[in-house]
Amino acid sequence: MEAVVFHGWSKPYEEGMTPTESDGILPPNWKQMLPKDGWAKHAVIIRPPGLTDGKETGKYKAKTKTFRTFRMSRRDLARFVTKDLVDNWSKFEGHIVAIG
Numbered sequence: 399m400e401a402v403v404f405h406g407w408s409k410p411y412e413e414g415m416t417p418t419e420s421d422g423i424l425p426p427n428w429k430q431m432l433p434k435d436g437w438a439k440h441a442v443i444i445r446p447p448g449l450t451d452g453k454e455t456g457k458y459k460a461k462t463k464t465f466r467t468f469r470m471s472r473r474d475l476a477r478f479v480t481k482d483l484v485d486n487w488s489k490f491e492g493h494i495v496a497i498g
Contacts, residue, residue, distance in 0.1 A: 400443055400494075401424065401428075402424075402428070402432065403438055403441050403443055405429055405432060405435050405438075406432070406433075406435065406436065406437045406438025406439070406441060407435075407436070407438060407439055407441065407492055408435040408436040408439070439491075439492055440487075440491045440492065441491070441492070442483065442487075442490050442491055442492075442493065442494075442495060443493075443494045443495065444475075444478075444479070444483075444494075444495050444497060445464075445494060445495065445496050445497070446470060446475050446497050446498065447467045447468050447469055447470055447497070447498040448468060448469045448470075449469070449470065449471070449472045449475060450469050450470070450471050450472070451471070451472065452471035452473070453471060453473065454471060454473035454474055454476075454477055455471065455474055456474065456477065457474075458470050458474050458478065458497055458498060459497070459498065460478055460482060460483075460490075460495050460496070460497040461495070461496055462489075462490065462493040462494065462495060462496075463496070464494075464496050465496055465498070467496070467497070467498025468498070469498070470497065470498050475497065478497055483495070
C-alpha cells in the first residue's frame with residue numbers, strides 16, 4: 399500500500415521497493431486506476447516497530463528519518479496518532495514517520 403501513497407505524493411517509491419507486475423496484490427495497471435499522481439500529498443505513512451500490549455508510557459520518539467527501534471506499546475502508538483500527529487500534522491504530512 400505504500401506504493402499507492404507514494405504515487406499519491408508524486409514521489410518515486412523507495413529504491414528497490416517499486417512493485418512490478420508480478421509482485422504483491424496490486425494489479426498490473428494499478429497506477430492507471432488511481433487519480434493523477436499528487437492526489438495524496440497530505441497523507442502520512444506511520445511505520446511502528448513491534449507492538450506490545452504494555453502500558454502507555456508516553457516515552458517514544460517520532461521522526462521523518464529512519465532510526466532503530468524495536469518495540470512500543472499499542473497505547474503509545476494510539477497516543478501518538480490521536481495527539482501528537484493530529485496536533486503537528488504539518489510537520490509530518492507527506493512523509494513516512496518512524497516511531498518507537
